[in-house]
Amino acid sequence: xxxxxxxxxxxxxxxxxxxxxxxxxxxxxxxxxxxxxxxxxxxxxxxxxxxxxxxxxxxxxxxxxxxxxxxxxxxxxxxxxxxxxxxxxxxxxxxxxxxxxxxxxxxxxxxxxxxxxxxxxxxxxxxxxxxxxxxxxxxxxxxxxxxxxxxxxxxxxxxxxxxxxxxxxxxxxxxxxxxxxxxxxxxxxx
Amino acid sequence: xxxxxxxxxxxxxxxxxxxxxxxxxxxxxxxxxxxxxxxxxxxxxxxxxxxxxxxxxxxxxxxxxxxxxxxxxxxxxxxxxxxxxxxxxxxxxxxxxxxxxxxxxxxxxxxxxxxxxxxxxxxxxxxxxxxxxxxxxxxxxxxxxxxxxxxxxxxxxxxxxxxxxxxxxxxxxxxxxxxxxxxxxxxxxxxxxxxxxxxxxxxxxxxxxxxxxxxxxxxxxxxxxxxxxxxxxxxxxxxxxxxxxxxxxxxxxxxxxxxxxxxxxxxxxxxxxxxxxxxxxxxxxxxxxxxxxxxxxxxxxxxxxxxxxxxxxxxxxxxxxxxxxxxxxxxxxxxxxxxxxxxxxxxxxxxxxxxxxxxxxxxxxxxxxxxxxxxxxxxxxxxxxxxxxxxxxxxxxxxxxxxxxxxxxxxxxxxxxxxxxxxxxxxxxxxxxxxxxxxxxxxxxxxxxxxxxxxxxxxxxxxxxxxxxxxxxxxxxxxxxxxxxxxxxxxxxxxxxxxxxxxxxxxxxxxxxxxxxxxxxxxxxxxxxxxxxxxxxxxxxxxxxxxxxxxxxxxxxxxxxxxxxxxxxxxxxxxxxxxxxxxxxx
Numbered sequence: 001x002x003x004x005x006x007x008x009x010x011x012x013x014x015x016x017x018x019x020x021x022x023x024x025x026x027x028x029x030x031x032x033x034x035x036x037x038x039x040x041x042x043x044x045x046x047x048x049x050x051x052x053x054x055x056x057x058x059x060x061x062x063x064x065x066x067x068x069x070x071x072x073x074x075x076x077x078x079x080x081x082x083x084x085x086x087x088x089x090x091x092x093x094x095x096x097x098x099x100x101x102x103x104x105x106x107x108x109x110x111x112x113x114x115x116x117x118x119x120x121x122x123x124x125x126x127x128x129x130x131x132x133x134x135x136x137x138x139x140x141x142x143x144x145x146x147x148x149x150x151x152x153x154x155x156x157x158x159x160x161x162x163x164x165x166x167x168x169x170x171x172x173x174x175x176x177x178x179x180x181x182x183x184x185x186x187x188x189x190x
Numbered sequence: 191x192x193x194x195x196x197x198x199x200x201x202x203x204x205x206x207x208x209x210x211x212x213x214x215x216x217x218x219x220x221x222x223x224x225x226x227x228x229x230x231x232x233x234x235x236x237x238x239x240x241x242x243x244x245x246x247x248x249x250x251x252x253x254x255x256x257x258x259x260x261x262x263x264x265x266x267x268x269x270x271x272x273x274x275x276x277x278x279x280x281x282x283x284x285x286x287x288x289x290x291x292x293x294x295x296x297x298x299x300x301x302x303x304x305x306x307x308x309x310x311x312x313x314x315x316x317x318x319x320x321x322x323x324x325x326x327x328x329x330x331x332x333x334x335x336x337x338x339x340x341x342x343x344x345x346x347x348x349x350x351x352x353x354x355x356x357x358x359x360x361x362x363x364x365x366x367x368x369x370x371x372x373x374x375x376x377x378x379x380x381x382x383x384x385x386x387x388x389x390x391x392x393x394x395x396x397x398x399x400x401x402x403x404x405x406x407x408x409x410x411x412x413x414x415x416x417x418x419x420x421x422x423x424x425x426x427x428x429x430x431x432x433x434x435x436x437x438x439x440x441x442x443x444x445x446x447x448x449x450x451x452x453x454x455x456x457x458x459x460x461x462x463x464x465x466x467x468x469x470x471x472x473x474x475x476x477x478x479x480x481x482x483x484x485x486x487x488x489x490x491x492x493x494x495x496x497x498x499x500x501x502x503x504x505x506x507x508x509x510x511x512x513x514x515x516x517x518x519x520x521x522x523x524x525x526x527x528x529x530x531x532x533x534x535x536x537x538x539x540x541x542x543x544x545x546x547x548x549x550x551x552x553x554x555x556x557x558x559x560x561x562x563x564x565x566x567x568x569x570x571x572x573x574x575x576x577x578x579x580x581x582x583x584x585x586x587x588x589x590x591x592x593x594x595x596x597x598x599x600x601x602x603x604x605x606x607x608x609x610x611x612x613x614x615x616x617x618x619x620x621x622x623x624x625x626x627x628x629x630x631x632x633x634x635x636x637x638x639x640x641x642x643x644x645x646x647x648x649x650x651x652x653x654x655x656x657x658x659x660x661x662x663x664x665x666x667x668x669x670x671x672x673x674x675x676x677x678x679x680x681x682x683x684x685x686x687x688x689x690x691x692x693x694x695x696x697x698x699x700x701x702x703x704x705x706x707x708x709x710x711x712x713x714x715x716x717x718x719x720x721x722x723x724x725x726x727x728x729x730x731x732x733x734x735x736x737x738x739x740x741x742x743x744x745x746x747x748x749x750x751x752x753x754x755x756x757x758x759x760x761x762x763x764x765x766x767x768x769x770x771x772x773x774x775x776x
Contacts, residue, residue, distance in 0.1 A: 035225070071262065094225045100259050169754045183491075183493070
């Protein structure tokens with residue numbers, strides 16, 4: 001099933017934290033993603049969880065007092081169960097669609113993510129962490145034995161059902177993730 | 191000096207998109223369902239039978255059906271108020287016949303002081319260093335925000351006036367760094383005068399994205415930005431200030447300046463909105479650990495977020511040879527504006543807040559609370575330690591914007607900027623760069639930013655006159671200009687999609703090996719007989735770091751290289767870029 005939640009997270013860091021909370025209620029393999037919601041009143045970030053078991057109850061309980069839109073989909077159901085304020089239900093629905101299709105989304109947890117730590121050779125990282133493609137910005141080629149420092153923080157993206165990890169060159173002939181955990185907030189007035 | 195440029199050499203062209211032409215740019219970037227592509231929307235729409243769907247759409251519908259998602263599409267209908275940005279583009283080409291400049295004045299339009307909540311220096315600290323490092327003009331641009339709008343914009347003015355009288359040969363403008371609603375930051379500045387503070391203060395209180403809580407990427411906030419630019423133009427029309435300019439800063443840093451926003455700003459009032467930073471400041475940000483902070487050059491180290499324009503690729507979030515991706519990419523966003531025939535210029539600045547290897551610090555007790563109360567931090571004191579982890583250089587230390595002016599005065603600098611009569615460099619790569627396009631056999635042509643209007647079929651040529659550097663730069667070596675490139679693009683007229691950020695008919699057409707050249711030398715590139723409208727721009731490099739451009743080696747065989755996070759020493763990767771010159775057949 002897919003459970004998608006739009007709690008109007010301002011950015012990916014805030015959405016990650018929402019996911020960490022929701023993941024507390026899940027004790028089995030899960031694909032957890034963030035999804036950009038650009039339409040509507042204000043751009044923000046929604047999240048989704050795709051799991052085999054039924055996690056609707058614990059997630060509902062967790063979100064009971066939250067201002068959030070929720071889309072809960074059961075395989076084969078004629079329609080999803082939608083709840084929450086309408087502008088956030090919209091984002092949750094978009095997230096559910098992207099999660100179902102695997103066409104978009106930034107992946108926070110997936111089976112194999114726990115293997116994506118430390119410094120690994122590219123081929124090893126792909127095989128161990130279950131990543132389909134490694135891709136470097138600027139068209140840099142990546143050989144199987146290229147060293148990747150995961151910085152213990154990987155956020156691959158989904159593209160056409162595949163898991164793609166974007167990398168960038170770094171000092172010391174290493175590759176590091178394109179997305180770094182600490183994003184520079186610009187200036188004090190922001 | 192007035193603003194006769196809009197009329198001065200208005201060019202009647204044959205592309206059929208003159209003033210009377212309707213503006214059919216649809217603002218479908220505010221389509222309520224921008225996240226989902228057309229085939230997903232088709233797959234979701236159960237009123238469309240399977241037989242009318244493409245194989246991809248059928249397969250998507252199958253996935254969505256088995257996931258139990260079909261049947262919920264009513265959720266998508268909920269959107270906020272959608273409306274086209276209230277812009278009234280002043281269409282048609284607005285070109286100048288440029289005068290050859292009498293004097294080149296180097297400057298920096300992006301400098302912070304103790305009146306910024308993340309700044310430290312007095313105005314005189316910045317101005318004296320700028321003058322010592324060879325700048326002729328500078329703009330003080332403290333961040334817009336509640337405290338600055340309340341008192342900072344007033345309090346900085348006496349410091350600026352005092353610096354003007356202390357440094358008689360240095361032109362010191364008052365401006366501010368605008369939080370552009372729905373977008374990045376930008377420099378706003380005005381000509382000095384009795385109302386400079388009044389106009390800036392009113393602007394900031396009415397249009398700053400932080401003051402107005404208008405940072406989010408919404409249509410209403412985009413419209414507020416457009417109104418702000420138009421308002422500034424009105425203040426010039428009313429003679430409250432003699433002149434005003436806006437340039438967007440670090441445009442690609444977070445992917446939040448979408449192509450249509452940049453076009454909307456420019457069209458809001460092309461007299462006021464004249465360009466963006468071709469190279470951002472914070473150029474020490476990529477110095478490796480040990481001698482620097484080990485971060486990203488330009489502090490361009492982020493990845494997309496909620497307000498980012500989704501179509502920008504990861505490459506756009508990094509600098510290339512120290513330059514912003516929009517400018518560094520041949521056939522990229524900047525070229526897409528030039529190919530439309532929209533004058534739009536580039537600059538290079540320090541964005542100085544806290545400089546590399548600084549030994550001063552804010553004094554004890556100078557806190558955020560103290561800043562919010564007083565509108566400024568207390569004066570810096572000696573700090574007994576050196577800070578190599580600061581990301582900025584002093585104004586003039588590394589980045590320079592060279593403006594061709596008629597005279598050494600405030601209005602002439604602003605007019606030179608508006609006319610695009612400027613080139614930029616890093617690390618004092620060249621002592622002088624003069625570019626013109628002329629009819630073969632004629633003595634004089636059009637300078638940077640100008641448009642040469644010639645009879646069809648006449649042969650024209652590009653002349654690049656370089657004066658090699660003889661003086662050491664501020665890292666104390668004499669830089670060598672080893673290569674000069676010519677970039678040419680066809681002028682293809684207005685684009686229907688205002689989010690266009692590619693110019694497929696622009697490419698590098700000439701590369702000169704200039705290694706070993708001394709003194710002043712001329713490079714001449716024949717442009718053939720003029721048949722179509724085109725533009726030409728020039729760049730040069732020390733040649734240390736290159737890679738094929740974002741659009742491939744056929745477009746740019748040896749362009750600037752992607753800057754490596756934590757390993758981008760700016761002194762061994764130097765470039766200059768000029769603004770363009772147009773060639774228009776009569």
